[in-house]
Amino acid sequence: MxxxxxxxxxxxxxxxxxxxxxxxxxxxxxxxxxxxxxxxSRTQRIMESLSVNGEVGGAGGAYSYSALKRLDQLWASICSAHTVVQEPQQVVSSVPGLFCHSDLADKEVESFDVLVCGGTLGIFIATALCSKGLRVGIVERNVLKGREQEWNISRKELLELVEVGILAEDEIERATAASFNPNRCGFEGKGEIWVDDILNLGVSPVKLIEIVKTRFNSLGGIIFEGCSMSSICIYGDAAVLKLADGKILSSHLVIDAMGNFSPVVKQIRGGRKPDGVCLVVGSCCRGFMDNSSSDVIFSSSSVKMVGGSKVQYFWEAFPAGSGHKDRTTYMFTYVDPQPGCPRLEELLEDYWDLMPTYQGVSLDELEILRVIFGIFPTYCDSPLPASFNRVLQFGDASGIQSPVSFGGFGSLTRHLGRLTTGMPLPNIPVA
Structure with missing residues (x-):
C-alpha cells in the first residue's frame, strides 16, 4: 500500500x-x-522491532528484515527466469599436468588430504575424516558457529554421529536443549496420528557445532575462518583452492558443503532454474501455555491463491529449549518457480494471520523472539553426480534431501557413515 x-x-x-x-x-x-x-508491512514492523544478534552461515542463520528482502530478491529472480537464472561463474577448471610442476606450487600455503568448503555442516564430515587420521582443512567464509534456532531431530539420528566417532553420548545430552513426546501428524478432515520419538529433540546448533569444532581442532584439523573460496583448479595430482585473500591450498580431495546455492553446483547445473522450491516461514515465540508435544506435519486448510499461485500450507511446531513457554512454528508450501509465485514476505503476512488460529493463541499474547524464513530448491536429476575429478558434493549441495526435513542437518546424519567409509582416501585414483 x-x-x-x-x-x-x-x-x-x-x-x-x-x-x-x-x-x-x-x-x-x-x-x-x-x-x-x-x-x-506487519512483517517489517515486527522484524525491525527485534534485536538481531550476529548472523551466521548456513540455512536459517539470518533473521533480519534486510536478509529477508535479499532472499526475496533472489527468489524473484529465480521465478522470472525462463530456464537459466544467471550464467554461472566458472569456479572449477581442469589444468593439464601436475601441480607439483606448476608455478603455483611455490606459493602453496598448506597441503591436505581433504579440504571441506562450507563449515556449518561441513564440520561434521570433516571431523569424521579427521578421526580416521587424515589431514583435513575447512574453508568457511564466516565465523564457524551454529545458529540460534534449534535443529529438530530424533535421538536415533543423533546416535549416527556417535557411531562415526565424532560425538560421545554424554555430548548429545549437553547439546540437547529440548525433548518432547508425543508428536502429531494430521491433514484436514482426515484425522490425526500420534507418534513417539520422531523429530522429538531440539538440538542447539551453537552448542553442538562448538563441541564438534573442539573435537576437530584436537584431532589436528585446521579451520580457515573468514575466507572465501575463489576458484578450484584440478591438476593430475591435486585439487588447488585459491582463496579470495590470495592463499593457495592444495588437497587430494575437495568436498563441497556450501549448500543449495554452492557456486560449484551452479556451475555443474549451468545456472539452471530449479524444478521445484519449498518456501518456509515461521517464528520462535514465547507465551505458549500448552507446550508439551509437537507437530511433525499438519495441514488444516486446502489450496488457496497467494499472489498468482495456488498453494497449500503445511505446518510444523516444536517446543523450544530456550524456555518452557517457547515454541517454534513453521509454515511451508511447495511451488513451481514461475512469475506470480508468492514472496516470502507475503507468506509471512499470511502466517501472522493463520498461526494464532492453528496454535489456539492470540498473537498479542506472544513475545516474538525471532522470525525464520528460507527457500529450498529441488531438481529432478538428484542426487547430483560428481562432475569433476577430486570434487564431491556433500549434504544439500549434493541434492540429497527429504521433502519434509528439506535436507540440512537431519539429512546429513543419515548419510554420514556411508559417505565417510566410501571415500577412496588418501590415494584417490586419477580418471
Missing part, C-alpha cells in the same frame, strides 16, 4: 493573503509535488 502526500504552493506569504478577494481568482493549477511513502 502506498500513501500519497500532496503538497500545494501556499496562498499565504508572510501572513498576508496573496489575493485580497475572499476567493482567489481561477488559475490554472500549478504543478503539484508528490511524495510517495510506503507503509511498512
Amino acid at each position: 502506498v500513501v500519497l502526500q500532496l503538497q500545494q504552493h501556499s496562498l499565504i506569504s508572510n501572513g498576508v493573503s496573496r489575493y485580497p478577494f475572499a476567493t482567489p481568482p481561477f488559475q490554472r493549477p500549478r504543478n503539484l509535488s508528490f511524495q510517495a511513502q510506503a507503509i511498512p
